[in-house]
Amino acid sequence: MKFLVFGQSGQVAHELQRLGGDALLALSRAQADLGDPGACAAMIAATDADAVINAAAYTAVDRAEEEEALALRINGDAPGAMARAAAARGLPFVHLSTDYVFDGSGSQPFRVEDATGPLGAYGRTKLAGEEAVRAAGGPHAIFRTSWVVSAHGNNFVKTMLRLGAERDALTIVADQIGGPTPAADIARTCLAAARQLRDDPGKSGTYHLSGGPDVSWADFARAIFERAGVTCTVSDIPSSAYPNPAQRPLNSRLDNSRTQEIFGLPRPDWHDGLNDILTELGAAA
Numbered sequence: 001m002k003f004l005v006f007g008q009s010g011q012v013a014h015e016l017q018r019l020g021g022d023a024l025l026a027l028s029r030a031q032a033d034l035g036d037p038g039a040c041a042a043m044i045a046a047t048d049a050d051a052v053i054n055a056a057a058y059t060a061v062d063r064a065e066e067e068e069a070l071a072l073r074i075n076g077d078a079p080g081a082m083a084r085a086a087a088a089r090g091l092p093f094v095h096l097s098t099d100y101v102f103d104g105s106g107s108q109p110f111r112v113e114d115a116t117g118p119l120g121a122y123g124r125t126k127l128a129g130e131e132a133v134r135a136a137g138g139p140h141a142i143f144r145t146s147w148v149v150s151a152h153g154n155n156f157v158k159t160m161l162r163l164g165a166e167r168d169a170l171t172i173v174a175d176q177i178g179g180p181t182p183a184a185d186i187a188r189t190c191l192a193a194a195r196q197l198r199d200d201p202g203k204s205g206t207y208h209l210s211g212g213p214d215v216s217w218a219d220f221a222r223a224i225f226e227r228a229g230v231t232c233t234v235s236d237i238p239s240s241a242y243p244n245p246a247q248r249p250l251n252s253r254l255d256n257s258r259t260q261e262i263f264g265l266p267r268p269d270w271h272d273g274l275n276d277i278l279t280e281l282g283a284a285a
Contacts, residue, residue, distance in 0.1 A: 001023065001050045001051065001194075001195060001198065002023050002024070002025075002048065002049040002050050002051075003016070003020055003023060003024040003025070003049055003050070003051050003052075003053055003191065003194060004024075004025055004027070004043070004044065004047045004049035004051070004052045004053070005017075005020070005024055005025065005026040005027065005052075005053045005054075005055055006027055006032055006034065006040065006052070006053070006054045006055060006056045006082065007026065007027070007054070007055035007056030007057075008026040008027060008028040008029075009028070009153070010055055010056060010057075010153060011148050011149075011150040011152055011153045011155065011183035012055040012096065012148065012183045012186045012187055012190070013026055013055040013056070014150065014152045014153070014183070015150065015183045015184045015186070015187035015188075016053065016055060016187045016190065016191070018184075018187075019184075019187050019188060019191060020191065025047075025049065026055075027043065029056075031043070032056075034056055034057075034058075034073070034074040034078040035070070035073055035074060035078075036078075037073065037077045037078040037080070037081035037082075038081060040078050040081055040082050040085075041081040041082060041084065041085035042085075044082055044085035044086050044089070044091070045085050045088070045089070049091070050091065050092075050194075050198060051091055051092040051093075051094070051194035051195075051197070051198060052082060052086045052091055052092070052093050052094070053093075053094045053095075053190050053191075053194060054078075054079055054082055054093070054094070054095045054096065055096060055187075055190070056074075057074065057075055057096065057126070058070065058071040058074040058075050058122075058125065059122075060122075061100070061120070061122045061244075061246045061248075062244055062245040062246045063245075064120065064121040064122040064125065064246065065120060065121050065245045065246050066245075067121075068121040068124070068125065071121055071122060071125040072124075072125045072128060074125075075122075075125035075126050075128065075129045076125050076126075076128030076129045076132060077132070078129075079095055079129040079132055079133050080129065080132025080133065080135070080136065082095075083095070083132060083133040083135075083136035083138060083140060084136045084138075086136070086138050086140075087136045087137050087138025087139075087140075088138075090138065090139070091138070091139070092138075092139045092140065092141070092193075092194045092197035092198050092201070093133065093136070093138055093139065093140045093141075094140070094141050094143070094190045094193050094194050094197075095129065095130075095133050095140065095141070095142045095143070096142075096143055096145060096186070096190075097126050097127075097129065097130050097142050097143065097144045097145070097206075098122075098123065098126050098144055098145065098146065099144055099145070099146040099178065099210070099249060099252040099254055100118060100119070100120070100122055100123035100126060100249060101116045101118055101123050101126055101127040101130065101144065102114065102116055102117060102118075102123075102249060102251075102252075103116075103117035103118070103119055103249065104119065104248070104249020104250045104251045104252065105117075105250075105251060106251055107177075107251060107253075108251075108253065109214070109253035109254055109255040109256075110208070110251070110253065110254055110255060111208075111255045111258075112144075112205075112206050112207060112208055112255070112258050119246070119247045119248075119249060120246040120247055121246065122246060130142050130206065134206070138204075139197045139198075139201035139203075139204050140197070140204050140205075141193040141194075141197060141203070141204065141205065141206075141207060142205070142206040142207065143186070143189060143190070143193070143207050143208070143209045143259075144206070144207070144208050144209070144254060145181050145186055145208075145209045145210055145254075146178045146179055146180075146181055146210045146252045146254060147178050147179060147180045147181055147210070147211070147220075147252065148181050148182075148183050148186065149180050149181070149182055149183065149270075149273070149274070149277060150182060150183035150184065150277060151277045151280040151281050152183070156180070156217070156220065156221075156224075157224055157274065157277055157278075158281070160221050160224045160225065161224065161228060161230070161281070161283055163232075164224075164225050164228070164230040164232040165230065167232060168231070168232060168233065169232060169233040169234075169235065170221065170232060170233070170234055170235070171234075171235045171236075171237045171241070171242075172217050172218040172221045172234050172235070172236065172237065173216070173217045173218065173236075173237060173238070173239050173241075173242055174216045174217065174218035174219070174236035174237065174238070175216070175238050175239055175250055176216060176217055176239060176248055176249070176250050176252065177214055177215065177216050177250070177251060177252065177253060178210065178214060178215075178249075178251075178252025178253060178254075179210030179211045179212055179213075179214050179215070179252070179253065179254060179267075179270065180210075180211045180215065180220055180270040180273075180274070181209065181210050181211040181268065181270065181273075182211060182268060182270060182272075182273025182274070182276070182277065184273060184276065185209075185211065185268035185273055186209060189209055189259070189263070189265055192263060192265060193207075193263055193265075196263055203262050203263065205258075205262070207256075207258050207259045207262070207263075208254035208255055208256050208258065208259060209254070209256060209259055209267075209268075210252075210253075210254040210256060210267070211267070211268050211269065211270030211273060212256070212267045212268070212269060212270065213270075214253045215270075216236075218234050218235075218236045218237075220270075221234050222234050223271070223274065224274065224278075227274060227275065227278055227284065228278055228283045228284065229284075
């Protein structure tokens with residue numbers, strides 16, 4: 001089975017290429033700019049791939065507050081154009097979304113069917129992308145994920161390793177709770193879902209995919225330092241002590257039960273993924 005992937009340098013795209021090998025073509029921004037939805041659709045119309053995965057997005061959460069029109073074109077218009085092109089050919093379309101489509105209220109994991117309520121521009125544009133993919137009517141799987149980490153790109157694990165080597169103590173937000181999700185697990189899920197959708201388009205729908213168990217950013221930092229053998233004290237602070245242009249959801253917990261029920265894919269354990277990441281970075285204790 002051949003896969004066409006939008007995105008080449010991102011965390012999930014990197015893992016997709018590692019897993020997919022010669023059966024996967026990952027498109028760079030120069031080959032398929034999501035700022036040009038029509039060009040992206042044309043790539044799908046011309047492909048000989050059996051499935052399409054969109055692993056590209058506008059992810060600058062704070063900058064999106066000032067560039068919402070651009071973020072909407074990339075996160076909303078482009079996925080819609082891709083999904084329609086895929087639907088026209090009956091190709092499974094796998095799309096990544098985010099916990100930011102919810103308002104972050106409460107303390108229970110959000111279920112797929114719970115009401116959305118984005119707090120900022122990034123979440124609004126990602127929700128628009130979800131709606132466009134569903135409206136296209138083709139075989140599809142939308143995976144809302146959270147707190148993506150890997151040995152590549154910019155992410156919390158690499159930031160903590162850098163800061164932990166520079167400082168003896170850090171203050172980390174402790175009132176945001178969610179599931180760190182290894183990019184490798186997301187990539188495996190995308191490939192598995194695409195294969196299953198080819199055989200059973202009835203599995204189309206929206207799903208959640210986040211690592212477990214749920215944890216605060218502060219406790220996740222402590223786990224990183226412990227497993228990396230880094231001596232750095234972590235002190236808890238509230239989100240109000242670390243203001244950003246875009247409000248972050250306090251509750252990023254996601255209920256993964258539908259993903260396991262429909263696709264037979266269990267919730268990934270971020271402890272295992274963290275060990276793999278640290279090993280790849282040469283940072284494991």
